[in-house]
Amino acid sequence: MATRKSQTLELAILGTLKEGELHGYELRKRTLALIGQVRSLSYGSLYPALRDLTQSGYLQVDESAAHGVRRGANPRARISYSLTAAGKERLNELLAEAGPKEWDDESFAVRLALFSQTDVRVRVRILEGRHTKLVERLEAIRESLSRGMERMDSWTLELQRHGEEAVEREVRWLNELIDNARSEEKEMNK
Secondary structure (H helix, E strand, O other), rough: OOOOOHHHHHHHHHHHHHHOOEHHHHHHHHHHHHHHHOOOOOOOHHHOOOHHHHHHOEEEEEHHHHOOOOOOOHHHHOOOEEHHHHHHHHHHHHHHOOOHHHHHHHHHHHHHOHHHOHHHHHHHHOOOOOOHHHHHHHHHHHHHHHHHHHHHHHHHHHHHHHHHHHHHHHHHHHHHHHHHHHHHHHHHHH
């Protein structure tokens, strides 16, 4: 799993399975809750990811429940997945990462959803990185607005203002999260 999207899916799956063993349908439902804001999750992307994670040694497959299924039923729905020791290590590696890909639009929601499993120092770095990224985005939006206001029709202008307000709201929210995380970090270092 090499691409940013596949690594985000990998993190979401491993983070979801940290709670315990799940069958495919429940795993999809819970993983979708983590990544649903940034992308959809079809069985066509979930099962290849599960296969790759299993082949990498990160997941263990339990097919024993499938043997008790009545004749003609879909046994695939009863296959359960759980983390191996290597999967737990891989999850910890992914949770320890705090670089630019962790605060981009694709990954941030998943990272935030897994903050309870993430070291507070890593949380602070991710939040600060996301904040910096959004402040830069806000500056670009404002510059674009000031340059092109006279060329924009009223609807395009409203769309730009809406984008500006959304980024401003997220920056304020991140300021609060950063303050809380820094306070938690200080308490931890006492």
